[in-house]
Amino acid sequence: MNGSRLNSGMKRGDGDDVDGHDPVAWREGFQVGLPTLFGLVAWGMVVGVAMVKSGLTVLQASVMTLVVYSGSAQLASLPLIAAGAPIGVIFATAFVVNLRFVIFSALLAPHFSHLPLFQRFYLGHISGDLTTALFLQRYPRTAPERGKLSFLKALLYPTWIAWQAGTFVGIFLGSAVPAEWQLGFAGTLAILCILVPLIINSAALCGVLVAAIVSVLAHGLPYKLGLLVAVLAGMSTAIAIEEARGRRKVRHG
Amino acid sequence: MADWDIWAVIAVLGVATACTRSALWMVGHRVTIPRRVQEMLRYAPACALAAIVAPDFMLGPQGDVQLAVTNPKLLAGIAALAYYLWRRNMLQTIVIGMLVFTVLRVSDVFH
Numbered sequence: 001m002n003g004s005r006l007n008s009g010m011k012r013g014d015g016d017d018v019d020g021h022d023p024v025a026w027r028e029g030f031q032v033g034l035p036t037l038f039g040l041v042a043w044g045m046v047v048g049v050a051m052v053k054s055g056l057t058v059l060q061a062s063v064m065t066l067v068v069y070s071g072s073a074q075l076a077s078l079p080l081i082a083a084g085a086p087i088g089v090i091f092a093t094a095f096v097v098n099l100r101f102v103i104f105s106a107l108l109a110p111h112f113s114h115l116p117l118f119q120r121f122y123l124g125h126i127s128g129d130l131t132t133a134l135f136l137q138r139y140p141r142t143a144p145e146r147g148k149l150s151f152l153k154a155l156l157y158p159t160w161i162a163w164q165a166g167t168f169v170g171i172f173l174g175s176a177v178p179a180e181w182q183l184g185f186a187g188t189l190a191i192l193c194i195l196v197p198l199i200i201n202s203a204a205l206c207g208v209l210v211a212a213i214v215s216v217l218a219h220g221l222p223y224k225l226g227l228l229v230a231v232l233a234g235m236s237t238a239i240a241i242e243e244a245r246g247r248r249k250v251r252h253g
Numbered sequence: 254m255a256d257w258d259i260w261a262v263i264a265v266l267g268v269a270t271a272c273t274r275s276a277l278w279m280v281g282h283r284v285t286i287p288r289r290v291q292e293m294l295r296y297a298p299a300c301a302l303a304a305i306v307a308p309d310f311m312l313g314p315q316g317d318v319q320l321a322v323t324n325p326k327l328l329a330g331i332a333a334l335a336y337y338l339w340r341r342n343m344l345q346t347i348v349i350g351m352l353v354f355t356v357l358r359v360s361d362v363f364h
Binding site: 084 | 254273274281294308347350351355
C-alpha cells in the first residue's frame with residue numbers, strides 16, 4: 001500500500017501522465033460520493049415508476065433513461081408525452097429545464113479542456129448537479145492536476161450506475177403496480193423538491209408563482225403551448241423584478 | 254402518441270441533455286458566464302418546473318380548476334412542500350406526500 005502511494009507520489013509533477021489512473025484519488029472520490037448513492041437509487045426508482053405509469057413501455061422507458069439521463073427533464077416530458085404535445089414543445093421544455101446544467105458545466109469543463117473531444121462529450125453528458133458540487137469542493141482550481149480525472153470518474157461512474165439501477169427497478173416495479181395507486185404523482189412531488197432550491201431570491205419566487213398560475217389558466221391552449229406561455233410569463237416577471245431591484249440598488253447604492 | 258413519435262421524443266430529449274451538459278465541455282476553453290445570465294439560467298428551469306407541476310396539483314381530471322380543500326393532490330402537494338421546507342429531504346418528502354395523497358384518496362373523506 002505504501003508502495004502505490006509512493007509510486008503515485010513520484011509520478012505527480014512530471015506532467016506527462018496527469019490523467020493516468022490514480023488509485024488514491026479514485027478511492028477518495030468514491031468515498032466522497034458514496035453517501036449520495038442511496039438517495040440516487042431511490043430517486044431513480046421514482047423516475048422509473050413515473051415513466052411506465054405515464055404510458056411508456058418497459059423498453060421505451062429503459063432506452064429513455066439511458067439516452068436522456070436527466071431525471072428532471074424526463075419527469076417534465078412525461079405529462080407532455082401523455083397529452084400528445086408536439087415534439088418541438090417537448091424539446092423546448094426539456095431544454096429549459098436542463099438550462100441549469102449550463103452553469104455547472106461552465107464550472108467543471110475548464111478542468112478538463114485538455115482531454116480528447118469524445119471523452120469531454122461523455123464526461124459532460126454524465127455530470128450532474130451533485131457530482132459537480134462535490135468535485136469543485138475538492139478541486140477549486142482549474143489547473144491540470146494528477147488524480148483529478150480519477151476523482152471525477154469515481155464520482156460519475158458510481159452515480160451513473162446507482163441512478164440506472166434505481167431506474168430499472170422502478171420501471172419493473174411500476175409495471176407491476178396497479179394504475180389506480182397513481183404512483184406517477186410521486187414524480188410530481190419529486191419535481192417540487194427540485195424546484196424549491198432553484199428559488200434563489202424573491203425575483204425567482206415571483207417568476208415561479210406567475211408561471212404556475214399562467215400554466216393553470218392557459219392549460220386549455222392547443223399543443224400544450226400554455227406551458228411555454230407560462231414559462232415566458234414567469235421568466236419575464238423574474239427578469240423585470242431583477243431589473244427593478246438592480247436600478248434601486250444603483251440609485252441608493 | 255404513436256410508437257414512432259415516442260422514439261423521436263426520446264431522441265430529442267437526449268439532444269436536450271447533450272446541448273446543455275456537454276456543449277461547454279466541447280468548446281474546450283474557459284467560458285465565464287456573467288452573474289446576471291447565471292441567475293436567468295436558474296430562473297428559467299424554476300419557471301418551467303413550476304409550470305409543469307402546477308396543473309397536476311390544481312386541475313381536476315376534466316381540466317377544471319380545483320382549489321378547494323377537497324382536492325387530494327393539492328393538499329398532498331401543500332403537505333409535501335411544507336415538509337420539504339422543514340427537513341430539506343427529497344425522499345422523505347415524496348413518501349409523506351404520497352402517504353397524504355393515498356390516505357385522502359382511499360378514505361375518500363371529502364365525498
